[in-house]
Amino acid sequence: MAKDVEVAEQGEYSAKDYHDPPPAPLIDPEELIQWSFYRAIIAEFIATLLFLYITVLTVIGYKSQSENDDCGGVGILGIAWAFGGMIFVLVYCTAGISGGHINPAVTFGLFLARKVSLIRAVLYMMAQCLGAICGCGLVKAFQKSHYNRFGGGANELALGYNKGVGLGAEIIGTFVLVYTVFSATDPKRNARDSHVPVLAPLPIGFAVFMVHLATIPVTGTGINPARSFGAAVIYNKEKAWDDQWIFWVGPFIGAAIAAFYHQFILRAGAIKALGSFRSNA
Template structure:
């Protein structure tokens, strides 16, 4: 059972150089990802006036987030595992692949990276407002809640299949691009309904900078539940429990 592998972690882990380096890597990668993803939406809106709510804007957002996540995961993979997402970290935690203490440090780093990215965008664009996530007309909070659960389940399931599974073999070399692809595909599927966050950090930065928190809980609860379920399902059903669990996700 995955629950047997869950670990809180020792206090000294919080100040260990490797843990601090990993948290810094998560901060930088999340900053890179959010700056490129959020910035692409702001740039498209400035150029066309339509923003990401148009078909062309949705495609642009999907491509920008897919490319940016591919890079963000790749550059942090050898240091922190390249989570770049509190939901991925939570999914890794419930599967016993990272301690709770290390997870909390990752979450802090990811949220700070997103917030700093949005502040930098506001500064660099002369005060343009970062676009916070919101529900489309006719979409209820429960519709959005289900969307975010399912999309994040697909994302974290992909992370497990291509990066965490000890049997992945050479498949691990394409993990970053597979993860980027599933995020891009999910944006095409759910972007017109919820904005397709799948990532509490990505939602947190724009909400903090624009101070817009309407229905914000959806972008935390949905991804965390979806990520947690994916971690439990994949670890319990598909990973041979005789394998020794890793201290953190590695690509």
């Protein structure tokens, strides 16, 4: 009897302390008449613009400084810090407005998990790609000679690696990122670890940093289709376009796997659905 009371008390505590938000509707026309929706799209555009501006400038600056000095510039470590640090800053700034996606792969994963509607997901991706193009455009406008000379920060498969290796690197790298996004924003984790102040943008930024350390030598690290697309559009060289599909297919596959793993394996979505079916039967 005492055990039953304890279980009941735990269940009551859990019910008060934590609940999953309802799934987002597939199509929500009401979003189109809300200013908060358009404000979020603008936030995604500006955040992606700033992200590409800072990070591509860092890449070009490193290449220009190391041209005559192998030890010059910030190095791969500095480039990784630039990408991870900017994601930390921008997710922190925009999380309360748009959710701080700044990446079509993240948006796609959250859409598959029913965290955002189809309309929001599509417009977020469009805003992110446009922001990336504008960010790279600013870099080229300010440093045109360096931009063209040092590759424009475009993602390309490195010499010595085949396309399968590049695709695998993008899939795994994006899985790490999107899995971290799900874990850092999980309401269940926030409830259970409420005594530990975890700032969600911090692990997300560190995930980007670590993935860049691992995959810069392979693909230059995409894990963000908007980042790769924006650089390819402004740089506009054949090699960047030939490898472009890797930086879309890989991240989308990685995001889909991360969404499935978190929602249906870790959060037991499949078991819950099966249990609901059995109870109805």
